[in-house]
Amino acid sequence: MPDPHDLLDLDGLLSGPEREWRDEVRRFTTERITPHVADWFERAHFPRDLLPELGRRGLLGMHLHGPGCPGRGAVEYGLAAMELEAADSGIRTVVSVQGSLAMTAIDRFGSPEQRERWLPPMAAGELIGCFGLTEPEAGSDPSGMRTRAEPDGDGWVLHGAKRWIGLATVADIAIIWARTPDGIRGFVVPTATPGFSATPIEPKLGLRTSVQADVVLDGVRLTGDALLPGALGLRGPFTCLDEARYGIMWGAMGAARDAWETALAYTGARRQFGTPLAAFQLTQQKLVDMMLEIQKGTLVALRTGRLKDAGRLRHEQISIGKLNNVREAIEVCRTARTLLGGNGMTAEYPPLRHATNLEAVRTYEGTDEIHTLILGRALTGIPAFTAGSS
Structure with a gap:
């Protein structure tokens, strides 16, 4: 049955196997992560025992094709990142550090011996x-x-x-x-x-x-x-950063979606002045504005994923998704918090936790300023990365 909240029918742009994979990851996060994540966050607890399970689920290095790696496509990787971050940015970050950064460096730039030695146990979550x-x-x-x-x-x-x-x-x-x-x-x-x-x-x-x-x-x-024999200069680490940035653009939309769904359910049930909060015009405006940004950001991520799967993705196109989607996701989560009123300040509800996490996501793998300058260079042909350069 179509999702009534997916007004652009973005699900219709996914293949059957892609939707099945997305739903599989969503079931996993709903069962294993979401019930515990507020407590983990409050205690600053890293669930170390989750790594082997992430490995068994094929979530570590999922987009890589090296020894022992799942070999999934870019869109499948993005969909998984979205579901993981709908649970918590910290968990998606763990998967990103392991797969998009450390494993990608070995897979792309390592010797055959390094790839055989390190990738299989990393994909299994046995080695971090x-x-x-x-x-x-x-x-x-x-x-x-x-x-x-x-x-x-x-x-x-x-x-x-x-x-x-x-x-x-x-x-x-x-x-x-x-x-x-x-x-x-x-x-x-x-x-x-x-x-x-x-x-x-x-x-x-x-x-x-x-x-x-x-x-x-x-x-x-x-x-x-x-020594990683295939990496010389900053091209090596930048290649890995692009993999992480790609996952971030999807993940941010997962956090935004979870915050929006929380606000939608809350305003439908919460009554003030004898009527549900969702019946007020200002509430509906906020819900609509949030939904628009989530749909647009997801469409950006999906288009980027299709380009990546086709081998046609350019460096600056990743910056579009990272800059836009994280920035808009923070605003969605903050707005969702306002609809929860004082209750939104408690750990019982996720929007403020998502917003706080996304402030860190906004900073790592390239700040807003860096991605703006990457895009500015692409548009004008003029690099402006140093003071007074323009």
Whole structure:
């Protein structure tokens, strides 16, 4: 039966297998995540035991085709990201760090031996990875990274620091990007290596169901086979970031949809002045405006996914979805909170939790400003990433 809230019939643009996969992931999140997520968020609890289950469900590295990976299409990956973030951004972030960042780096730039060694246990959730690019003094400008890898005989020695590294305190391996005499390179670093340390960043106001950390690399010695041979320069990490940004544009619409559905149900049941809140004109205006942005944002994500599956997706097209969808999702969640009144300030209802999470999502994998400048460069041909450049 058609969804009466899907006014553009976007479901009609999906294939049968795509809808079945979406519904399968939705059932999983409804049963395993949604009933517990408010408590996890309040306690800042990372459900570590969820990783093997995510692996068994085929949700880790789901879009990759390497050894042991599910090999799903881009739209299927997006639909799963939407359902995961409808439960909580922190959970979708865990899947993104593992699959879109750490596993993608190994799959795209690793040797055959690295891919065979690391990808199957990561896809199964038996081994956790993290992705070390951002630094204390190099966030939006990764070209300013100070972490360095010095040649040492047949191996390398790493020195430096990373910040806001998801899963770093629980990871078994870290993909670390560092300067070398040949340029920026990527390394697979077992986190048990002496000199590697990770400290949780606490307390956090968002993404409290996942972990982010400061990482210190103090003379971390690696063998030569730790180097990712296919990555040279910033193209390597940027390729991984694009994979994560793609999932974000879908996920943000999942959070927005959940907030909107909560507001719709609440205003239909809550009565003031003897009538349901949903009967007031101002309430209906808010509900309609929210629905419009969710439908438009989902259409942007779907179009982007079709381009990605066809191998025709361009870098700046990903920026459209990341910039627009996260920005609009935050407004949807904030508006949904207003319709819940004071009750919207409690953990019983998800809109404010979603909005708080999305503030973090808005910042990572490229701020609004960075994606605006990416799009500005695409439109004008003029890069404006440095002060006074234009």
